[in-house]
Amino acid sequence: MEEVDKILIHALKQIGTEVSEETDSIKRFTSELIVESVVKCIRVIDPGLGSALPTSLPPGMSARFRVGMMLAQACQDIGYKGEIGYQTFLYSNEPEIRSLLMFLVEKLPRESAEASDQPTGKSVVLQRAISAAIKAQLAVPWLPPNCRLPLHYATQSQETLHSFHVQPLSLPQSSGKEHLKEVKDYQRDILLPITAQLSSRTCLVASVLEQHTAELSAAQEWDNEWNSQGLLSRLTPQEYRSRKLTRLHKRIEDQLRSAALPSSESAFGVSHATSDLSELLQSFSGSTHSDHILTKGSHFTHTQKFTFTQDTTAVTNPIPTVRQSEGDALLRQQEELTSLQQQFQQLCSHVSQLAADMKHTNVTNAQVMDELKKREQANSEKEEKILVKKKTIDLLPDTDNNLLKLQAVVEASSKRVINLATQWEKHRAPLIDEHRRLKEICSTQDLESSRKLSEIKSLHDKISVSTEEAKRKEEMHKQLVTELENLPQDASRAEYTQRILEIVSNIKKQKEEITKILCDTKELQKEINNLTGKLDRTFAVTDELVFKDAKKDESVRKSYKYLAALHENCNQLIQTIEDTGTILREIRDLEEQIEVENGKKTVANLERILDDYKAIRQENSALAAKIRDG
Amino acid sequence: MASPETQLISSVGLIEKDVNGDTLWVWCYPSVSSELRQVLLSKCCLTQEGKDFHTFVFGQFCRTWYYITTVEVQEPTALNKVTHFSIVVTAKDFNPEKYAALGRILCRMYIKHGSPVKMMEAYITVLTKGVCQSDENGSFVIKDYDVRKAYLAGSIKDVVSQFGMETIILYTALMLKKRIVVHHPRIEVLLEFTRVLPALTWHRKDWSILHPYVHLTEVEEVDLKKSSGYIAGFTDPEVSNRSDLFDVFVNLPESVITISQNAKEAMAMGKLHKDIGQLIIQSAEDSERSDSQVIKDLSVKTREILTNLVALADECEDSKITLESLKKRHFPPATENFLFHLAAAEQLLQI
Numbered sequence: 008m009e010e011v012d013k014i015l016i017h018a019l020k021q022i023g024t025e026v027s028e029e030t031d032s033i034k035r036f037t038s039e040l041i042v043e044s045v046v047k048c049i050r051v052i053d054p055g056l057g058s059a060l061p062t063s064l065p066p067g068m069s070a071r072f073r074v075g076m077m078l079a080q081a082c083q084d085i086g087y088k089g090e091i092g093y094q095t096f097l098y099s100n101e102p103e104i105r106s107l108l109m110f111l112v113e114k115l116p117r118e119s120a121e122a123s124d125q126p127t128g129k130s131v132v133l134q135r136a137i138s139a140a141i142k143a144q145l146a147v148p149w150l151p152p153n154c155r156l157p158l159h160y161a162t163q164s165q166e167t168l169h170s171f172h173v174q175p176l177s178l179p180q181s182s183g184k185e186h187l188k189e190v191k192d193y194q195r196d197i198l199l200p201i202t203a204q205l206s207s208r209t210c211l212v213a214s215v216l217e218q219h220t221a222e223l224s225a226a227q228e229w230d231n232e233w234n235s236q237g238l239l240s241r242l243t244p245q246e247y248r249s250r251k252l253t254r255l256h257k258r259i260e261d262q263l264r265s266a267a268l269p270s271s272e273s274a275f276g277v278s279h280a281t282s283d284l285s286e287l288l289q290s291f292s293g294s295t296h297s298d299h300i301l302t303k304g305s306h307f308t309h310t311q312k313f314t315f316t317q318d319t320t321a322v323t324n325p326i327p328t329v330r331q332s333e334g335d336a337l338l339r340q341q342e343e344l345t346s347l348q349q350q351f352q353q354l355c356s357h358v359s360q361l362a363a364d365m366k367h368t369n370v371t372n373a374q375v376m377d378e379l380k381k382r383e384q385a386n387s388e389k390e391e392k393i394l395v396k397k398k399t400i401d402l403l404p405d406t407d408n409n410l411l412k413l414q415a416v417v418e419a420s421s422k423r424v425i426n427l428a429t430q431w432e433k434h435r436a437p438l439i440d441e442h443r444r445l446k447e448i449c450s451t452q453d454l455e456s457s458r459k460l461s462e463i464k465s466l467h468d469k470i471s472v473s474t475e476e477a478k479r480k481e482e483m484h485k486q487l488v489t490e491l492e493n494l495p496q497d498a499s500r501a502e503y504t505q506r507i508l509e510i511v512s513n514i515k516k517q518k519e520e521i522t523k524i525l526c527d528t529k530e531l532q533k534e535i536n537n538l539t540g541k542l543d544r545t546f547a548v549t550d551e552l553v554f555k556d557a558k559k560d561e562s563v564r565k566s567y568k569y570l571a572a573l574h575e576n577c578n579q580l581i582q583t584i585e586d587t588g589t590i591l592r593e594i595r596d597l598e599e600q601i602e603v604e605n606g607k608k609t610v611a612n613l614e615r616i617l618d619d620y621k622a623i624r625q626e627n628s629a630l631a632a633k634i635r636d637g
Numbered sequence: 638m639a640s641p642e643t644q645l646i647s648s649v650g651l652i653e654k655d656v657n658g659d660t661l662w663v664w665c666y667p668s669v670s671s672e673l674r675q676v677l678l679s680k681c682c683l684t685q686e687g688k689d690f691h692t693f694v695f696g697q698f699c700r701t702w703y704y705i706t707t708v709e710v711q712e713p714t715a716l717n718k719v720t721h722f723s724i725v726v727t728a729k730d731f732n733p734e735k736y737a738a739l740g741r742i743l744c745r746m747y748i749k750h751g752s753p754v755k756m757m758e759a760y761i762t763v764l765t766k767g768v769c770q771s772d773e774n775g776s777f778v779i780k781d782y783d784v785r786k787a788y789l790a791g792s793i794k795d796v797v798s799q800f801g802m803e804t805i806i807l808y809t810a811l812m813l814k815k816r817i818v819v820h821h822p823r824i825e826v827l828l829e830f831t832r833v834l835p836a837l838t839w840h841r842k843d844w845s846i847l848h849p850y851v852h853l854t855e856v857e858e859v860d861l862k863k864s865s866g867y868i869a870g871f872t873d874p875e876v877s878n879r880s881d882l883f884d885v886f887v888n889l890p891e892s893v894i895t896i897s898q899n900a901k902e903a904m905a906m907g908k909l910h911k912d913i914g915q916l917i918i919q920s921a922e923d924s925e926r927s928d929s930q931v932i933k934d935l936s937v938k939t940r941e942i943l944t945n946l947v948a949l950a951d952e953c954e955d956s957k958i959t960l961e962s963l964k965k966r967h968f969p970p971a972t973e974n975f976l977f978h979l980a981a982a983e984q985l986l987q988i
């Protein structure tokens with residue numbers, strides 16, 4: 008009970024009740040203290056209710072009675088289910104007060120619930136700090152420049168306004184690569200610190216942020232790409248990078264070439280003159296223009312275009328008109344018109360003739376090429392034939408012999424060839440088998456390696472997940488540690504936990520003991536039953552036995568009488584023992600009840616009630632007398 | 638003594654596909670240039686991604702005809718770890734039947750013995766003697782396979798029945814030595830169709846313009862462009878966008894013939910063409926006439942036109958035709974145009 012009291016007292020102290028150090032249990036609470044603590048609790052729980060209640064008992068009895076009733080009512084409004092009335096406060100007893108105070112303390116609103124809802128993470132702590140600072144800065148009202156105090160200079164003066172300028176920084180690489188000695192010397196002696204590298208201090212933060220973000224995103228992208236594509240390509244990182252570089256170079260070259268081509272070939276005035284930069288860049292993204300297929304067009308369509316442009320140039324040959332007289336001008340114009348038309352027709356005929364010539368030339372050209380090809384082929388065939396015929400002519404003089412010889416030679420060479428083929432086959436077959444075998448091994452190894460790759464990938468995933476987890480847990484840990492440091496150092500929480508753990512172990516022990524006792528009791532009861540049974544049976548048997556003999560013998564009759572008496576007396580003994588046990592139990596119960604009743608301080612309360620009753624009667628009579636008097 | 642025809646066979650090669658999925662060129666006699674080897678590997682159906690299996694394909698590259706016979710290896714066999722193989726025979730002449738038969742014999746020999754040596758023996762006997770023992774009671778004799786039979790093996794009637802009057806476009810294109818490109822997704826149909834087209838100009842008997850199986854690779858395009866006029870078969874549908882490769886495009890699955898813009902002027906057709914077209918159709922629809930007879934009819938008509946042209950040429954100096962001499966005859970413009978270009982194709986035009 009003491010720990011409960013301590014907890015209650017601590018809670019009451021927290022809400023503002025003045026509890027002196029000596030009162031360390033509910034027993035010592037006076038009525039005033041009780042009233043004050045209850046009222047303070049109610050004020051915290053429900054300010055509306057609590058404001059109407061005074062914190063101390065007034066001196067007058069009726070007033071005290073009234074205050075007691077109000078308090079009781081308030082407690083019932085809050086929700087206390089037990090029996091409560093003015094007597095609880097004026098004539099208190101320990102158990103009732105304890106239960107009331109426990110109920111009220113439990114009802115006190117908890118402020119600690121908020122902190123656990125917040126997300127963990129030290130970045131969150133940082134963000135909260137930033138938002139708090141910004142809120143504070145925003146809360147400062149804006150003043151015109153003349154009226155500004157030093158407080159405002161940090162946020163409102165001109166000098167603090169900067170735009171986001173970024174300048175490139177030169178940082179020494181901290182990767183594991185080995186550097187040349189000169190590079191190291193340069194980095195150590197000559198390379199300026201970044202604050203000195205910039206043209207103005209205002210760009211510093213922006214430049215550092217930019218540099219850092221660029222490096223970070225590049226590293227992340229490289230990680231992503233490596234984990235997804237790089238591992239699959241089974242190359243080392245350097246090889247993969249170099250291959251990617253060459254691939255990109257080639258692609259850029261191709262795109263530039265294809266974009267440059269159309270502008271050079273469309274010399275007929277198709278409007279590609281300004282090849283738009285945006286179009287060029289669009290073509291880099293890899294979309295193919297299917298309408299860019301350049302058909303050469305026949306000579307006829309070319310001449311069409313040719314005539315068209317000729318026409319325009321002919322037409323736009325301006326002959327300056329000199330304005331003399333109207334009639335003259337008209338005549339002249341007509342002359343000019345006819346001459347132009349003649350020119351035009353001449354040109355047309357010229358052009359058509361040229362076209363016809365071109366056509367003719369093309370056709371004859373095709374014919375000539377054809378003939379040329381045919382003749383070349385015929386030539387080569389004839390050359391071969393000549394070779395063969397020459398050889399045969401050489402052999403002609405001695406035909407028969409030479410024929411035989413030739414046949415023999417042919418047979419010999421075919422045998423030789425076949426012999427060579429067999430020998431070659433002996434070499435070839437094992438090689439091909441070896442090739443196939445190695446290929447099989449290779450493919451199984453491929454399977455293996457792809458399986459291992461997938462394992463690696465899953466491991467990567469697990470690693471990333473675990474690092475995330477670890478990071479999160481660390482952040483949480485840090486935040487909780489800081490929170491723990493920020494919390495007030497109270498003993499009550501530790502006491503709570505201590506007490507709870509003690510209670511739990513106590514209960515465990517008690518449970519064990521109870522089970523033990525129950526076991527023992529059961530055992531004893533069993534034994535008693537056993538023995539009673541035995542006793543009855545033995546007595547019955549003995550009884551019968553002796554009774555049978557008792558009819559005949561006198562001494563046996565006496566012994567029978569003794570037996571009966573013995574049985575009777577023993578029974579009475581047993582009965583008495585049982586009664587003693589019951590009475591002892593009743594005594595214990597009654598003693599407990601006496602203690603409880605004593606704790607209620609009923610006698611003292613009764614005396615006080617009687618005194619108060621007398622006091623009230625006096626007050627009543629005094630009031631009555633006042634009223635009578637006037 | 639071996640007949641001169643045997644000198645037409647150039648080489649034999651062996652391509653194997655094994656259980657690892659690799660397709661390798663494992664053997665050849667005599668040597669094959671690496672460029673030709675690459676092309677042959679790409680033509681062999683074992684290297685292609687699709688699961689199509691073509692028993693026999695042929696084509697032309699750099700004036701060499703190649704004939705590829707492919708066989709799937711069935712267990713049990715002396716060849717282990719080989720799932721399929723192809724035998725490639727290259728030659729200078731066009732004769733699919735002959736080389737198909739030879740290919741079959743060589744394939745059977747290879748499967749039976751599991752070693753290319755036996756196959757080579759057969760090849761050498763064919764090379765030296767023109768004859769080879771085959772497994773099925775009989776022998777392979779080169780003389781049995783006349784080249785004329787190969788030329789006439791295709792069915793011109795099928796072509797006419799598929800395209801009707803438009804066959805005249807093909808005839809005109811061939812007469813004027815233009816570039817024809819045929820497309821069909823299946824190679825067998827392509828081979829069947831294209832091999833018969835040169836028969837429309839029977840007087841030339843020139844099958845070297847035929848390239849029945851071409852892929853859209855740089856090497857083959859360069860080779861194709863060496864000839865001014867050709868018949869090229871593609872399985873790749875992309876070829877329809879390549880207007881630089883053809884004057885006439887034949888879309889076989891849809892039976893559509895298109896003339897490209899640049900060739901329209903040269904291919905203008907008039908009454909003469911209509912007559913010829915009618916003749917072709919009539920001849921083909923006659924069920925009593927065989928394919929060779931249809932071709933003969935057409936060649937008769939062609940010879941008629943050519944004789945007229947030669948007569949025309951004789952009248953001019955140098956026995957070459959000029960445009961003016963043609964114009965003097967006052968032919969209708971389409972006919973005049975056709976005759977002019979035909980003269981160029983037949984080497985009759987004055988330069």
